[in-house]
Structure formats: structure tokens, C-alpha cells
């Protein structure tokens with residue numbers, strides 16, 4: 001894979017919380033336009049990986065490289081977490097640059113409760129990315145329309161169903177125009193009847209060519225949507241490969257046991 005078509009390269013990512021080692025050297029490569037589903041038992045470190053990619057967690061070692069923004073002079077960004085001597089301020093700047101290149105969709109939506117739908121969507125692009133408000137509003141309205149929520153733009157999150165809130169969460173991520181979309185169990189907090197609408201939106205984004213990492217327990221969805229499935233356990237990648245192979249014909253016993261339980 002040439003550096004230009006890799007949107008994400010993770011090397012040797014390690015993280016401990018006190019004496020609890022959560023990531024034990026994770027490598028991950030995602031070419032532009034590809035979708036990776038991250039699966040595995042609860043507590044295996046999946047969320048910690050996503051949070052590390054999004055600058056919300058600081059790993060103890062390893063590196064993360066996120067590809068260049070399209071139509072921009074900025075080159076790829078590499079953050080080396082092994083560099084313990086880096087001053088705090090410089091590290092904070094790196095984490096914020098990392099955050100600017102990816103966008104996260106959270107399990108519990110994490111919308112700002114005191115802001116309307118539209119305000120939630122435009123907050124990052126206007127306040128953080130300093131883009132012109134009128135342009136951002138026009139784009140936000142288009143995106144809301146696309147997920148069927150334009151008429152809800154002045155509503156507050158508590159007035160929406162979980163599925164609607166999560167679609168706003170997705171629109172909020174898209175409005176940041178990230179290189180990489182990160183989904184952390186995007187449907188696991190939803191009532192079963194609301195899951196399909198949200199999965200349909202995510203599938204559409206995959207078909208459109210967004211580069212994404214999706215942590216999910218929805219294995220049927222992963223099989224339809226992901227190019228690659230990565231199975232993790234205890235902070236390690238146990239098995240990875242094309243979705244159909246890992247989910248239908250897993251080689252490792254731990255993957256077999258996990259997949260058998262969920263499919």
C-alpha cells in the first residue's frame with residue numbers, strides 16, 4: 001500500500017490503565033475508501049483503539065498516521081506515542097490535529113443537550129474548524145435532509161428518538177469532513193426497531209466511499225458492509241481478513257467461538 005492511498009496506519013499501539021494492559025501492540029492499515037469492522041468480546045480494547053485514533057485517549061506507545069486531507073496542502077500526520085519526552089503542549093497540539101482528521105459517532109450519541117439539532121451539527125465546523133457559518137449551515141441542512149431530519153433542525157435532542165439522535169450524530173461527524181469516520185457501537189443503545197434505519201445510513205456512507213472503522217456486535221451488518229473484519233481479544237488482534245472469511249470461516253478457535261455465539 002503506498003502512503004498516498006493509506007488513510008490510516010497504526011503501528012504497535014499500546015495502552016495500559018494502571019496495571020490493566022488494554023492494548024498490546026495493535027497494527028492496523030486502512031486504504032482509502034475501505035471499511036474495517038472491529039469485533040471482539042467486551043473489554044478487548046476496541047473502544048480504546050477508536051478513542052486513540054480520535055485523540056481522546058493517549059496511548060503509551062506506538063504510532064498513528066492519518067492520511068492527508070483531500071484538496072489540502074497538509075500532508076499526512078504521524079503521532080508517535082513512544083516519544084515520552086514530548087512536552088505536554090506539543091502532545092496536546094498533536095492530539096487536536098488527530099481529532100481534526102477523524103470524526104467519531106458514539107454509542108450514546110453524545111449530542112449537546114442544550115443545543116438544537118442544527119447547532120449540534122455546525123458547532124465543530126464553525127467553532128473549531130473556523131469555517132464560514134453560512135456555508136456550514138447550508139451543508140448541514142443538506143446532510144440533515146439526506147437522513148430525513150431537516151424538519152427537526154430546530155428541535156432539541158430530548159425531542160428526538162434514539163435513532164434520530166444517532167442520525168444527527170452521524171451528520172455531525174460528516175459535517176467535519178473528516179478523512180476517517182469512527183463508529184463506536186453506533187446501534188447498541190437503540191431499541192431494536194430503530195437499528196435498521198441507522199445501519200442503512202452507515203451502509204450508504206460505506207458505498208459512497210467513506211473510509212471507516214466500525215466497532216459493532218452486528219455481525220450480519222459487518223458481513224454486508226465491511227471490507228475487512230478484525231477480531232480482537234485481550235488487547236491483541238487474534239484474526240483479520242476479508243469479512244466473509246473471518247465471519248463465515250474463521251481460522252482461530254477464539255474467533256469461531258465468538259462468531260458462533262453472535263451470528
Ligand code: ADP
Pocket residue numbers: 017020022040041042043044045046047048049
Ligand atoms: P471494548 O470496547 O472492547 O469493550 P474498551 O476499550 O472499552 O473495550 O476497554 C478495555 C479495557 O480498558 C476494559 O478493561 C476497561 O475497563 C478499561 N478501560 C477503558 N477505559 C478506561 C479508563 N478511562 N480508565 C480505566 N480503565 C479503562
